[in-house]
Amino acid sequence: MLLxxxxxxxxxCYIPMSGIVMAFQKFMPNKGLYGSPFIGFDNFDYLWNYPDIKRVLFNTLFIAVMKIAAGLFVPITIALLLNELRKxxxxxxxxxLVYLPHFLSWVLLGGIIIDVLSPETGMINQFLGLFGVKPIFFLGNNHWFPYIMVITDVWKEFGFGTIVYLAALTAISPHLYEAAEIDGASRWKQTLYVTLPGMMPIIVLMLTLNIGNVLNAGFDQIFNLYSPPVFESGDIVDTFVFRMGVQNAQFAFATAVGLLKSVVSFILIATSYFLAYRLANYRVF
Incomplete structure (x- = not known):
């Protein structure tokens, strides 16, 4: 069944890894992988001196860190609120309802978000217009674009994350709540001193595991929503590699960028699993 x-x-995954050799070549499609001249680390030197690379790295880290923070806070909050529902x-x-968007692709959601945020016919701008606010081009404004990426990503995924924390809530002994209630603790005090400490191991685990995703700001989402006017604030490593490699045919340079990202991501993932083991006693093997 595993075959x-x-x-x-x-x-x-493994056969395409032979293409990594392009990162150290002046790749020429007509000569192929083994006929192109070897140039060592010249592509990486060019990468460090490329004028846009610092901006791309900053955008990637900025968007990814915000997604990790919001993707941790919102599911925990929703799980706590759902836990208080008695019916x-x-x-x-x-x-x-909150779980359904997780199953929709960014191709479909991208079209919906573009329509909702349209400066002319979008529902959001029409609502803001009732208060005299001028239309805002959310997906074409460098100030708004990163935050829109974070908000829409959280909206899509927080339902899935909520399940993890609801499962953690079921592991908390009811006797702890009974003891706290006998001691006169209100619902807020019970949440503060019983629920959150009981959830802390899974919170620490999810946070440490997310360290490995710092360089993954969401290619599918951003590729379907960004445009040249917002490259300044929305261009991330993955979209940069796509443009350089596929659209501009700079295959060797794009491979060098992708390889560097993979090496850094591998180090971060290894670090995150080590921290998960030390802090939450989580082991993969």
Missing amino acids: PALAFAVLF EWMKRTFQT
């Missing part, structure tokens, strides 16, 4: 998945991984049908209905 199809193993074949898929070998075909699409089971209401809890299940709300949980299903």
Whole structure:
């Protein structure tokens, strides 16, 4: 049963790794991987001196860190609120509604978000117009674009994250709440001194595991929503590699950028799993 998945991984993950050699070549498509001249680390030297690379790295870190922070805070908050609902049908209905966007692709959601945020016909701008606010081009404004990416990503994924924290809530012993109630603790005090400490191991685990995603700001989302006017604040490493490699045909340079990102991501993932083991006693193997 594992053979199809193993074949898929070998075909699409391991065999393409032979293309890493392009990062150290002046790649010429007509000469192929083994006929192109070897130039050592020249592509990496060019990368460090490339005028836009610092901006791209900053955008990636800025958007990714905000997504990690918001993606941790919002699901925890929603899980705590859902836990306070006493009617089971209401809890299940709300949980299903917030969980649905997780299954929709960014191609579909991108079209919806573009329509909703349109400066002329978008629902948001029409609502703001009721208060005399001039239309805002959210997806074409360098100030608004990174925050829109964070908000829409959280909206899509917080329902899935909520499930993790709801599962953590079920592991907390009811006797702790009974003891706190006997001691006169209110619902807020119970949340503060019983619920949150009980959830802390999974919170620490999720936070440490997310360290490995610092350089993954969301290619699918940004690629479907960004445009040249917002390259200054929305261009991330993955979209930069796509433009350089696919659109501009700078295959060797794009490979060098992608390889550097992969090495850094590997170090971050290894660090995150080490911290997860030390802080939350989580082990993969």
